[in-house]
Amino acid sequence: MIAVIGLVVGVVAGLLLQPTVPVELQPYLPIAVVAALDALFGGLRAMLDGIFDDRVFLTSFLSNVVVAALIVFLGDQLGVGSQLSTAVVVVLGIRIFSNAASIRRHLFRA
Amino acid sequence: MTTPDRRGDAREPDDTPVTEDDVEAPPDLDGAGGQGGTPGPDAAEAHDASDPHDAPDLDDAPEHRDTAGPDEAPGADDAPGRGGPAEPDEVPEHGDPVEAHEAPGHDRPGERDDAADAEHAPGHVPEPDETLTSDGGHQPSGWRVLARALRPRATRAQLLAGVLCAALGFALVVQVRQTSDADLAGLRQADLVRILDETTTRGEALAREAADLQRERDELISGSDRRQAALDALQRAAETQGILTGRLPAQGPGIVVTLTEPDGAITPVTMLNLLEELRNAGAEAIELNGQRITASSAFTGTPGAVEVDGTALSAPYRWTAIGDPDTMATALQIPGGAMTAVRSNGGQGTIDRQDVLEITALRALPDPVYATPVPPQEG
Numbered sequence: 001m002i003a004v005i006g007l008v009v010g011v012v013a014g015l016l017l018q019p020t021v022p023v024e025l026q027p028y029l030p031i032a033v034v035a036a037l038d039a040l041f042g043g044l045r046a047m048l049d050g051i052f053d054d055r056v057f058l059t060s061f062l063s064n065v066v067v068a069a070l071i072v073f074l075g076d077q078l079g080v081g082s083q084l085s086t087a088v089v090v091v092l093g094i095r096i097f098s099n100a101a102s103i104r105r106h107l108f109r110a
Numbered sequence: 111m112t113t114p115d116r117r118g119d120a121r122e123p124d125d126t127p128v129t130e131d132d133v134e135a136p137p138d139l140d141g142a143g144g145q146g147g148t149p150g151p152d153a154a155e156a157h158d159a160s161d162p163h164d165a166p167d168l169d170d171a172p173e174h175r176d177t178a179g180p181d182e183a184p185g186a187d188d189a190p191g192r193g194g195p196a197e198p199d200e201v202p203e204h205g206d207p208v209e210a211h212e213a214p215g216h217d218r219p220g221e222r223d224d225a226a227d228a229e230h231a232p233g234h235v236p237e238p239d240e241t242l243t244s245d246g247g248h249q250p251s252g253w254r255v256l257a258r259a260l261r262p263r264a265t266r267a268q269l270l271a272g273v274l275c276a277a278l279g280f281a282l283v284v285q286v287r288q289t290s291d292a293d294l295a296g297l298r299q300a301d302l303v304r305i306l307d308e309t310t311t312r313g314e315a316l317a318r319e320a321a322d323l324q325r326e327r328d329e330l331i332s333g334s335d336r337r338q339a340a341l342d343a344l345q346r347a348a349e350t351q352g353i354l355t356g357r358l359p360a361q362g363p364g365i366v367v368t369l370t371e372p373d374g375a376i377t378p379v380t381m382l383n384l385l386e387e388l389r390n391a392g393a394e395a396i397e398l399n400g401q402r403i404t405a406s407s408a409f410t411g412t413p414g415a416v417e418v419d420g421t422a423l424s425a426p427y428r429w430t431a432i433g434d435p436d437t438m439a440t441a442l443q444i445p446g447g448a449m450t451a452v453r454s455n456g457g458q459g460t461i462d463r464q465d466v467l468e469i470t471a472l473r474a475l476p477d478p479v480y481a482t483p484v485p486p487q488e489g
Contacts, residue, residue, distance in 0.1 A: 006272030010279025014287070021288050029285050036278045043271065048252050054267035061274050106252030 027076060028069040031085055035068035036061060038092045041099040048106040068092070353395055356402040356473035360395040364432035364467040365439050367459055371425040374456015375414030382409045384429070384448040391441035393431040395469045399423050402471040413455070425457075435463040 021029055039061040046052040068088050075084025104110070352358030367384070369376060385403060388396055396403040401418055411417035416427075431438055439461045442448045452459045 002268040002272035003275045006274070006276035007279040009272075010276035010281075011283050013276070014280045014283030018287065019284055021284060026288065029281060029288070033278065033281050033285050036274075036281065040275065040278060048255050050255065052267065054270045057267070058270055058274065103252075107256065109252075 027081065027085070028072055031068045031072050031088055032065045034089055034092045034096075035064040038095050038099070039064045041096050041103070045099045045102045045106075048103055064092075354405075355475055356395070356404040356471075357475060359468070359470045359472065360432055361466060361468040362394075362432045363435050363463075363465050364393070364395075364430065365435045365442075366462045366464060366467065367429040367431070367442065368462070369425070369427040369429070369452055369457050369459045371414070371455075371457045376416065376425070376427065376452060376455045376457045377413040378409035378411055378416045380448070380451045380455050380457075381416055381418075381427070383451055384442070385409075387441050387448040388429070388431045388433070388438055391433065391438040393433040393438055395432040397430040397469045397471050399428055400471050402469070402473040404473055430467055430469055432467055432469060439463055 039057070042060060043052060043057045046057070071088050072081060072085045075081040078084075349358065353360045369384075381398075385396065385398075385407075398418060401407075401421060403418070407419050409416060409418055410420070411422065416423045442461060449459050449461075
């Protein structure tokens, strides 16, 4: 519940504050958001699995974001930034799908 | 953890369910281990069971599972959320029932974590109920787990999840707004080139239009300048005409001629001669006894009773003429001229040069009825 409230609070804060993303961060924010979504789904699945652990959740959340941004940054330096960010999005998308499938199996038994 | 007493208290009810759960532990571990990872997870669970009330136990648990992970490659991949060990995607058919059993087993550590946090010992109470229900043969549904997770509790895990979700929501909204704002960044190269072309063409057209407008503006300005010059010329002409025709008062240097009739009478012809002499000498504005003398002025009457434009005059006659004083004075005094005629009529005259004279008498001119200006010839 607190997580849902936190999500709502974050959305509202983003709508109200309307911050502008610094130019240096613009390529990394979308990837970081996708990575955070992946961590969120992973955490939800772990909670349904009953093995949720806040420390692991925090670590995976932060490391996912950092690693994803790092990969994109590295790709930018190597000149393959767009391709590498596509790869990251694909991988994270696959993981989100598999986690969502597991969650669905827990909730709907199908 | 800092309050071992309370933790010890909390442990007491734990003990019995845990032992009950221990019976269910083996299938749970089978589910976690995927295929036959019995030794590894067993060790982990044994650790849980042997040391179930140690708070760090839960934190240690993932490491144990990770060590058990190498048994299965996919499990090791799933770092986040520890969904890895279960990895039901690989074995969906086995996964469902196993997970059903597995849920309560793992829920218990979760509850234990809450109790270990010692935020509220009462939160511990429902636990036996859940174990009872799970023991009662009902599969603990995912919805129940979800509902219990959604129950607001001020635990560290919930607060952490709340903070992280807030960060995620914030970043999500910011990115969405960013994307909707900077739509050019998401376009393909071909589209960008097309847009650039369109923009360039549009810019050129606008530049041409701006040049046209600039030229038109310059023309209008110069036209208004010419118009102003024409207006000024007309103004000056009107002033000149006004002075010459007696419509406007005038001032300037000139002479004042005063004629008296000590013994005799000045004839109208003498007055006319004097007027013409003044005109010849360049008089520009002339006034006689308060009457403006213009081109249409006429002297009538008889000697001693001169009329000008139908108005009777009486001596002394006072001429006021604006022009070159020396020229006019000399012209009047030439032998056999106007002053000579005045004297021959028995009158006397004095000429007084003045630097500033003012003629205020006006004459209203009727508008011409028959004559109209000739339209100006173009070219």
